[in-house]
Each structure stands twice: as structure tokens, then as C-alpha cells.
Amino acid sequence: MSPSAKRRSATDQVSDLIASRLSIYLRCLSALDSTGVPKISSSALAHQFHLNAAQIRKDLAYFGEFGVRGVGYSVPELRRHLRGILGLDRQINVAIVGAGNLGLALADYPGFRQEGFNIVALFDTLAGKVGERSRGGVPIHDVKELRRVVTRNKISIGVIAVPASAAQLVANTIVSSGIRAILNFSPGSLSVPAGVKLKNADLTVSLESLSFFLARGNEG
Amino acid sequence: MSPSAKRRSATDQVSDLIASRLSIYLRCLSALDSTGVPKISSSALAHQFHLNAAQIRKDLAYFGEFGVRGVGYSVPELRRHLRGILGLDRQINVAIVGAGNLGLALADYPGFRQEGFNIVALFDTLAGKVGERSRGGVPIHDVKELRRVVTRNKISIGVIAVPASAAQLVANTIVSSGIRAILNFSPGSLSVPAGVKLKNADLTVSLESLSFFLARGNEG
DNA sequence: TTTTGTGAACTAGTTCACAGCT
DNA sequence: AGCTGTGAACTAGTTCACAAAA
Incomplete structure (x- = not known):
């Protein structure tokens, strides 16, 4: 099975809670990006912003595989993905x-x-x-x-x-x-x-x- | 066991969701009270304001037994109770x-x-x-x-x-x-x-x- | 080794359905 | 009869813990 096969389709109902958290993750990543941090792990992100690492990973995993095992997530790349998921790449x-x-x-x-x-x-x-x-x-x-x-x-x-x-x-x-x-x-x-x-x-x-x-x- | 024995104590953690719903119930009751409705059942309240009857009863039951079986709730009385529970009876x-x-x-x-x-x-x-x-x-x-x-x-x-x-x-x-x-x-x-x-x-x-x-x- | 992605386990929240009271 | 209050069943949401990947 390809990784994208389990991504949520447009007809899936994704909860309000997940939507709100994605918005929060985006803000955290924007803050990190503006200070030039290139990579971050889910646990570092969780620790810095009082979130839960497993929940971050699970939330992101609904939409794709954005991380690299052993390394973490690229800050600008994940930020771009989140902007797309949240529909903020359009006017x-x-x-x-x-x-x-x-x-x-x-x-x-x-x-x-x-x-x-x-x-x-x-x-x-x-x-x-x-x-x-x-x-x-x-x-x-x-x-x-x-x-x-x-x-x-x-x-x-x-x-x-x-x-x-x-x-x-x-x-x-x-x-x-x-x-x-x-x-x-x-x-x-x-x-x-x-x-x-x-x-x-x-x-x-x-x-x-x-x-x-x-x-x-x-x-x- | 007296009915009050299972009421929540001050140290219990009641969820944010319940607190928000109590506030909504209060608003519904205030609206009913101002139009002079004396009594309402949980199902009538649920139907009128797009809520769930069982949830209304369960939320209220945390704090006491405010209803009368076979009849429903007294609108002004339940409204007064809710104002007390929400702390709105003080300045x-x-x-x-x-x-x-x-x-x-x-x-x-x-x-x-x-x-x-x-x-x-x-x-x-x-x-x-x-x-x-x-x-x-x-x-x-x-x-x-x-x-x-x-x-x-x-x-x-x-x-x-x-x-x-x-x-x-x-x-x-x-x-x-x-x-x-x-x-x-x-x-x-x-x-x-x-x-x-x-x-x-x-x-x-x-x-x-x-x-x-x-x-x-x-x-x- | 580190860290992701994820099934399994757990916890919280909701709804059902009915005994029991009026 | 009608409706509450509530255990039981169910559903949703969170956290754990580990196999798989780099």
C-alpha cells in the first residue's frame, strides 16, 4: 500500500479539534521559521509549545508523511504543507x-x-x-x-x-x-x-x- | 443514599464542554422564561434549541435533581439553579x-x-x-x-x-x-x-x- | 542511534434504553 | 400515561509503546 493511500479524502469528517491544532502547529512553525530553525522533532515541538508529541505526529499523519525518521520535520517544508492543508495558500x-x-x-x-x-x-x-x-x-x-x-x-x-x-x-x-x-x-x-x-x-x-x-x- | 451524595464536590474536574453547555442551557431557559413558559421537558428543550435530551439530563444530574419525573423542569427554578452553578448569582x-x-x-x-x-x-x-x-x-x-x-x-x-x-x-x-x-x-x-x-x-x-x-x- | 508513523490500549464524552418516580 | 435520572453500550479522542526507517 502506498503511503498516500491512507490519507483522508475530502469526504472524511475531520474533527474541529484537529483543525484547531493544525492552526496552532502552523503558528509554532512560523515562529520557528522566522528565527531560522531548520528542523524540529515532534518531541522538541511538543516540549517548546506545551503540546503532546504523539498527538502532533498522529495529526500530521492524517495528511501525509512529512517527517524523516531519525531526524524530524523540516520546519519550512512542514509549514508549507500546513498552509496548504489549511487552505491558506489561496486568497x-x-x-x-x-x-x-x-x-x-x-x-x-x-x-x-x-x-x-x-x-x-x-x-x-x-x-x-x-x-x-x-x-x-x-x-x-x-x-x-x-x-x-x-x-x-x-x-x-x-x-x-x-x-x-x-x-x-x-x-x-x-x-x-x-x-x-x-x-x-x-x-x-x-x-x-x-x-x-x-x-x-x-x-x-x-x-x-x-x-x-x-x-x-x-x-x- | 441521599440524592446530594453523588453531587460533584469542588475538587472534581468538570470538563470545559459541560461548563459551556450549562451556559447555553441558561440562555435557552432565560429565553423561555422571558416568554412566560413555566415548565419544559428535556426533550422539548433539546428539540427547540438543537440539543440532545439525554445530554441535558446528564449534565444537570451532575449538580442535583432539578426535574420532576413525568413533568419536566420548572423553567424559572432551573434557571435560578444554573445561575448559581455558573456563579452568576454573585457580582x-x-x-x-x-x-x-x-x-x-x-x-x-x-x-x-x-x-x-x-x-x-x-x-x-x-x-x-x-x-x-x-x-x-x-x-x-x-x-x-x-x-x-x-x-x-x-x-x-x-x-x-x-x-x-x-x-x-x-x-x-x-x-x-x-x-x-x-x-x-x-x-x-x-x-x-x-x-x-x-x-x-x-x-x-x-x-x-x-x-x-x-x-x-x-x-x- | 534517533525519531517517525501507527496499531493497541486507554480515557473521555455521548447516546441509548429503561427502571423508577409522579 | 409521561419524564427524569442513570447504568450500560457505544463512539471519539488521546496516549502509549514499539516496529520500521534513516
Whole structure:
């Protein structure tokens, strides 16, 4: 059997956990690469960034054989592979719906651009906002223009930063514009059709989890 | 054996997943309560909010017997229990370190106040920001004042919204001020001592996970 | 020798299915 | 009858430990 025969096909469901870890591995490798480290073993990587060596190897092995036994992994090579696996070797254009405090902050968040994401458009319904730009220069369109702007700018990811009451409607609009990946900052659960990937980044849930651990830890 | 005998003690480790789900259940119950629904069964709750009935029952059963067989759960009563379990029946004061775009947006995010969190202080190092306030009125202090302000305002949760290069230093300062729960928005992994709960809300990882699913789904 | 890649073992998390209570 | 609470069964995820490769 050739090594590639057991690589995952496009129809396999790879877990969210693995996807997140690949992103973390990429960041570690980028840091190493920028300081000129040429090779690293899974155990050195694990030790340096508080990860688990076996898990790194297993995660990578889903996608191919990138290492050399007895040596480890080539940092720039593995970094390139990970960028490809994560789809970061193509242009990724992002739209943010909701030009409130959070939407505007996300639009100008420098971390996104650094990693190769282009925030190309903001959307809102308020007449006072439509036609303006974020401080960083991202134009604010009317939500009515969403489909047109998404098509014209080849936008592949939509971010929802509107109040909960509007979120499902916005999600529907985003989906019907052809976008198949949504990052949702609004509280509450949204429904999207199969084939659309929804990722929740619910800030209130995060804070309440912390509150939960404080309440548990302090009571004893 | 009394029912309470199997309740979890403070030293038990309850998973992050359960904590997040409790927060979601609370939001569902708050929505039901505000529309005057008096009782709900686990299966009705599951159906309405796309959850799993057995999981709801099992999650709740860790903390007590809140339901009535043949009837279901009292909405206001279960809501009150959940608020207690999540520690939301006490005052929770929050500090945000980093008064950039993201920090300022989080400080004025209405969702936090709605759920009972008080964002009482922002911190930064820039002379031009210290002494100012967010649009919503949260005062910006010098990071040097952190320990003093944390103690005086009984702050129990710290939010990190600074660039990656400063994040570990900020985390250390937060920990040494006595805070035991941190929500980290900066990329990269931070180390905190045992007994301090760190929750990462890494925006780049979220976007890259979505990119990964797009790359997988579109290649076939 | 060193370190990968990976089956096997283990651990955590979820769902089933039903006894037992109302 | 209806629904909870929960052991048992199942599924997913992690870690171990070692054969195979360089």
C-alpha cells in the first residue's frame, strides 16, 4: 500500500479539534521559521509549545508523511504543507456583517491580515454607517448589497457580529449568497444547512465558563 | 443514599464542554422564561434549541435533581439553579488589558453587561490612552496600577487583548494580582500556574479552522 | 542511534434504553 | 400515561509503546 493511500479524502469528517491544532502547529512553525530553525522533532515541538508529541505526529499523519525518521520535520517544508492543508495558500476574502463596535474592531484586527485573510467588506443596515469606512479603510455596504459584493469580491468566509435578534436572518442571507463558512460572534444557536460550516465564537459562553470554574474552585 | 451524595464536590474536574453547555442551557431557559413558559421537558428543550435530551439530563444530574419525573423542569427554578452553578448569582467584575480596537470593543460589548458581568477597568501602557475612557465610559488605567485596581474593585476575571508579544507578560501580571480566571484573545499559548483557569479565544485559529473546512470541502 | 508513523490500549464524552418516580 | 435520572453500550479522542526507517 502506498503511503498516500491512507490519507483522508475530502469526504472524511475531520474533527474541529484537529483543525484547531493544525492552526496552532502552523503558528509554532512560523515562529520557528522566522528565527531560522531548520528542523524540529515532534518531541522538541511538543516540549517548546506545551503540546503532546504523539498527538502532533498522529495529526500530521492524517495528511501525509512529512517527517524523516531519525531526524524530524523540516520546519519550512512542514509549514508549507500546513498552509496548504489549511487552505491558506489561496486568497481568502472575508466579509463582516455588523459594523458595530465588535465588527469594526474585527475588521481592523491586525492578526487576520498577518495570517493572509483579507477583510474586504463590512455590512450594516444603518443609513449613517453605510458608505463609511472602518478606521483601517474597510468599506461599509448595505446588507442588501451582500450577495452582489460577495460574488464580485469572491468572499468565502462570513463573520456575524450583529445582535442575537438579527443573527439568524443574517445567517440566512450569508448562506444564500453562496458563502459556505461562517464565524458567528452572536449569542444563541443558529441553524445553517448541511454543507455550510458554522463556527461559534460566543464571548458570553467563554466568560460564563470562567465564572463557573471560579465558583467551583472557591467554594471548597 | 441521599440524592446530594453523588453531587460533584469542588475538587472534581468538570470538563470545559459541560461548563459551556450549562451556559447555553441558561440562555435557552432565560429565553423561555422571558416568554412566560413555566415548565419544559428535556426533550422539548433539546428539540427547540438543537440539543440532545439525554445530554441535558446528564449534565444537570451532575449538580442535583432539578426535574420532576413525568413533568419536566420548572423553567424559572432551573434557571435560578444554573445561575448559581455558573456563579452568576454573585457580582463578577472584569478587567480588560489592552485598550486597542478589540479591548475597547469588548469593554462596551452589551452582551456582557446583560449577563451580569461588570467591565470595570481597561488597562494600557500608552500615555495617550491612560486616563481616557471607552465610549461606554470604562476608565483606562496604566498597567502599573493593575494590582491596586484589581484589589480595590474586587476584579475576578482578566481579559487579555494585547498583541502576542506582550501577552505572556500581561498574563503574569494578571496572575500576580490575584486573578484566577483569564480569557485570552491573543494568539499563541500562554503558561499560567495550576489553579488559574485560562481560556483561549483565538480568533485566528477560528478563521483558519473555517479555511480548513473550505479547502477540504471544495477539493473533491 | 534517533525519531517517525501507527496499531493497541486507554480515557473521555455521548447516546441509548429503561427502571423508577409522579 | 409521561419524564427524569442513570447504568450500560457505544463512539471519539488521546496516549502509549514499539516496529520500521534513516
